[in-house]
Amino acid sequence: MSHVGPVKAGLADCRNAWVETLEALAAEDERIVAVVNDSVGSSKLNGFQKKFPDRLINVGIAEQLMVGVAAGLANGGRIPFVSAASCFLTGRSLEQVKADVAYANFNVKLVGQSSGVAYGELGATHHSIEDFAWLRVLTTITTIAPADAWETAQAVKWAAEHDGPVYLRLSRMPVPDLDIPGRTFTPGKAEVVRKGSDVTVIACGTTVHLAAEAADKLSDKGLSVRVLNMATINPIDVDAILAAARETGAIVTVEEASVRGGLGGAVAEITAGECPVPVERLGFPGFVVTGSTEWLFEEYGLSVAGISAAVRKVLARVTK
Amino acid sequence: MTPKTETVTLIREKALWMRRTAFSMVHKAQLGHPGGDFSAIDILATLYFGVMRYDATRPEWAERDRFIMSKGHATGALYSALCAAGYFPEGWLQTYMQPRSKLNGHPNRNYLPGIETNTGPLGHGFPVATGIAIAGQLTGADYRTFVLTGDGEQQEGSNWEAAMTAGFRKLENLTLIIDRNRLQQGQSTEDTTGMDPMDDKYRAFGFEVAVVDGHDLGALYDVLSASPKGRGKPLCVIANTVKGKGVSFMENQAKWHHGVPDDAQFAQAMKELV
Numbered sequence: 001m002s003h004v005g006p007v008k009a010g011l012a013d014c015r016n017a018w019v020e021t022l023e024a025l026a027a028e029d030e031r032i033v034a035v036v037n038d039s040v041g042s043s044k045l046n047g048f049q050k051k052f053p054d055r056l057i058n059v060g061i062a063e064q065l066m067v068g069v070a071a072g073l074a075n076g077g078r079i080p081f082v083s084a085a086s087c088f089l090t091g092r093s094l095e096q097v098k099a100d101v102a103y104a105n106f107n108v109k110l111v112g113q114s115s116g117v118a119y120g121e122l123g124a125t126h127h128s129i130e131d132f133a134w135l136r137v138l139t140t141i142t143t144i145a146p147a148d149a150w151e152t153a154q155a156v157k158w159a160a161e162h163d164g165p166v167y168l169r170l171s172r173m174p175v176p177d178l179d180i181p182g183r184t185f186t187p188g189k190a191e192v193v194r195k196g197s198d199v200t201v202i203a204c205g206t207t208v209h210l211a212a213e214a215a216d217k218l219s220d221k222g223l224s225v226r227v228l229n230m231a232t233i234n235p236i237d238v239d240a241i242l243a244a245a246r247e248t249g250a251i252v253t254v255e256e257a258s259v260r261g262g263l264g265g266a267v268a269e270i271t272a273g274e275c276p277v278p279v280e281r282l283g284f285p286g287f288v289v290t291g292s293t294e295w296l297f298e299e300y301g302l303s304v305a306g307i308s309a310a311v312r313k314v315l316a317r318v319t320k
Numbered sequence: 321m322t323p324k325t326e327t328v329t330l331i332r333e334k335a336l337w338m339r340r341t342a343f344s345m346v347h348k349a350q351l352g353h354p355g356g357d358f359s360a361i362d363i364l365a366t367l368y369f370g371v372m373r374y375d376a377t378r379p380e381w382a383e384r385d386r387f388i389m390s391k392g393h394a395t396g397a398l399y400s401a402l403c404a405a406g407y408f409p410e411g412w413l414q415t416y417m418q419p420r421s422k423l424n425g426h427p428n429r430n431y432l433p434g435i436e437t438n439t440g441p442l443g444h445g446f447p448v449a450t451g452i453a454i455a456g457q458l459t460g461a462d463y464r465t466f467v468l469t470g471d472g473e474q475q476e477g478s479n480w481e482a483a484m485t486a487g488f489r490k491l492e493n494l495t496l497i498i499d500r501n502r503l504q505q506g507q508s509t510e511d512t513t514g515m516d517p518m519d520d521k522y523r524a525f526g527f528e529v530a531v532v533d534g535h536d537l538g539a540l541y542d543v544l545s546a547s548p549k550g551r552g553k554p555l556c557v558i559a560n561t562v563k564g565k566g567v568s569f570m571e572n573q574a575k576w577h578h579g580v581p582d583d584a585q586f587a588q589a590m591k592e593l594v
Contacts, residue, residue, distance in 0.1 A: 100437065
């Protein structure tokens with residue numbers, strides 16, 4: 001895939017924004033602690049550990065405990081950020097996420113690192129393409145997949161201030177800054193990345209910049225493509241989805257996740273219920289074949305070409 | 321009477337009230353887990369009326385001692401204890417498991433004051449209690465955290481994850497109590513996976529271990545009220561108990577795990593629980 005779109009040259013690893021923001025917040029608020037499963041390095045928390053050694057709680061390779069301990073820390077008045085590879089954080093400890101965090105409604109921040117197919121060649125055990133589906137039904141958890149470094153920092157800041165469970169779905173895949181002038185971060189609200197009236201592409205996380213680039217290419221060919229950054233998967237912006245359906249008549253969803261139960265699933269549920277329009281869902285159909293992250297993106301259509309093809313396909317389905 | 325004798329007398333009165341109350345709730349609802357309620361009630365009564373520091377009018381008080389009912393199905397024991405401790409009015413007990421009741425089959429902290437975390441699925445309470453104890457250690461707070469698990473519940477691997485960290489971090493303000501009634505839902509623990517020797521296991525994980533008769537209120541009081549200061553390790557209390565304790569036809573019967581009484585059985589139990 002091309003990392004460098006017309007949006008802006010230069011790529012950023014959003015994990016840097018995550019740790020820089022967390023360290024700054026932790027310096028101001030002693031209640032903030034980090035909880036990890038031997039995942040200090042992969043979470044880039046070495047600096048945090050140096051600055052706040054007591055506040056980095058490493059429970060070892062024990063994800064059930066990791067999430068349970070976080071609930072307990074919240075009971076004890078701390079603000080825990082649990083940081084671990086999202087495949088293990090959501091999969092291995094799903095019942096703790098459900099019972100101890102979501103149902104008990106504790107002020108716990110779950111931070112899934114290296115989500116989606118960031119671990120490319122390592123295979124489906126290490127991919128986290130199911131997490132949206134698993135956590136989207138746990139309605140008390142605000143789930144956010146930031147699209148770039150700026151949004152990552154905003155989301156971390158917001159999570160620390162918000163009193164309630166949050167899942168931040170981060171990636172290690174370098175992405176460009178979306179470079180939208182005058183941006184504000186509002187959880188639960190879609191961000192308009194490109195205005196448009198013929199069709200809407202709704203993306204989140206690592207795929208938003210690809211959607212923007214595809215829209216720019218398609219506009220050269222006379223198509224007016226709206227692009228929405230749907231960073232918040234739960235609670236999702238129903239109004240923006242329905243406006244897209246009513247005003248543009250066709251929707252493509254793009255996510256580094258399963259096409260079942262995540263962003264695409266949510267958009268399909270909402271449009272089917274209130275304003276049925278053709279919807280094409282880009283993502284992974286299930287366990288993927290072996291390949292690098294970049295290769296998997298290309299192979300499964302998470303690319304400018306793939307998004308452009310999906311736009312043409314969805315438009316062909318619109319009954320004139 | 322000495323202070324301890326007075327306290328034990330109070331605990332005994334409360335435990336009797338809790339048994340009668342829990343069984344009435346189960347009888348009315350025709351739902352519940354009375355066998356495990358009765359094995360645990362003497363432990364809860366000791367904690368709430370002899371050991372723990374709390375203020376029922378301030379359930380969020382940061383310095384309160386915490387009790388976590390990891391065997392969350394034993395709500396007859398938990399709700400009767402919280403009610404007796406003054407967390408909510410007695411009338412609420414009548415709603416146990418009724419539609420929209422705050423007294424759900426398993427405890428929900430968002431429904432009732434005094435509940436520290438939501439439990440029900442087994443193996444959750446000990447990790448959460450470990451987190452609470454770590455928070456206390458971080459802040460230098462002196463509150464104590466008590467968690468009660470079933471003995472069959474110890475088959476859940478998450479307990480041993482918690483045991484590793486609790487022992488490693490020397491969480492002296494943490495007390496794990498195991499309700500060792502030797503019966504799980506279907507059969508005896510020793511015919512299922514074999515749990516013994518539980519004391520050696522916890523010693524190996526860095527705990528101080530005390531094995532007590534879980535219905536000897538004086539012994540429970542002594543072991544649970546002893547100051548943890550300077551112990552330098554978490555405490556594991558293995559409370560040898562009798563499932564269905566207090567009612568002749570229920571004792572040591574696995575079927576009373578979630579058996580419910582008919583009217584005649586209820587009347588018989590009320591005659592015995594005096």
